[in-house]
Amino acid sequence: MITKIWSALFIVFAVYTAMVYEYSGSGQHLSPPPANVRQGWDIWQQKNCHTCHQLYGLGGYMGPDLTNMISDPGKGPEYMRIFIKYGTTRMPDFHLSDKEVNDVLAFLKWVDKSGKSRVDSKSVHWTGTYLLK
Ligand code: HEC
Incomplete structure (x- = not known):
């Protein structure tokens, strides 16, 4: 009985692993950041x-999440520049x-292109893997 349960669990594990591997995108990676982005990152x-702002929802909570503020039609780089x-x-x-x-704005633009701070459900495969498009 125990052996059957372990075998079933192993099969589920193997199938799930294969599916995650299969749906994990076609090896798309961000290109290495240019010098001004690296300086902005520094x-x-x-x-x-x-300590006050979040990227991808992580960080301090005194100020707002800045992950996608550059492409936010109501905000954008010129609005952010003043702050x-x-x-x-x-x-x-x-x-x-x-x-x-x-340089900081170039870094935040680069971050913006890397993903969304809030992942919408359409971008997540039912196995839980994030779908790159
Ligand atoms: C001590 C905490 C603190 C630090 C450190 C800090 N910020 Fe802020 N930031 C805030 C707060 C609070 C606001 C909201 C400002 C307000 O409404 O008066 C803000 C607002 C902003 C905004 C405008 C967003 C909006 O819509 O309100 C940008 C862009 C920003 N910060 C970028 C940065 C950058 C880049 C740095 C680092 C160089 C930084 N902040 C460091 C607290 C901080």
Whole structure:
């Protein structure tokens, strides 16, 4: 009896593994980030933006999630630039130069292209695998 249960579990495991492998996309990867994106990423880390903001839903919750704000028709880069350049009463002014602000925006644009902060159900295969399109 126990052997049958283990065999059944093993078969389910093997089938599920094969399905996840099968549906996990065709090896699409993001290209390595260019220099300005890497510099923006460094600033993101040095200034600890993630302690107040989330990317892909992870991070601090004092400020909003920034994963897809660049492509948000109601917001976008020029709206974000003002906050990053000058801060607000609730967000610090980091005294970044225009180049540094552009680098941070380039990093956030690159993040935006990498995925969605909220995954819609149409993008998830019933096995639970995220479908790359
Ligand atoms: C101390 C916490 C804190 C840190 C650190 C911080 N922010 Fe913010 N940020 C906020 C808060 C709070 C808001 C909302 C501002 C408001 O409404 O006054 C905000 C707003 C923003 C906005 C505008 C989003 C919107 O619609 O309100 C952007 C873009 C942004 N921050 C980017 C950054 C970047 C880039 C960094 C790092 C260089 C950073 N923030 C660091 C707290 C922070």
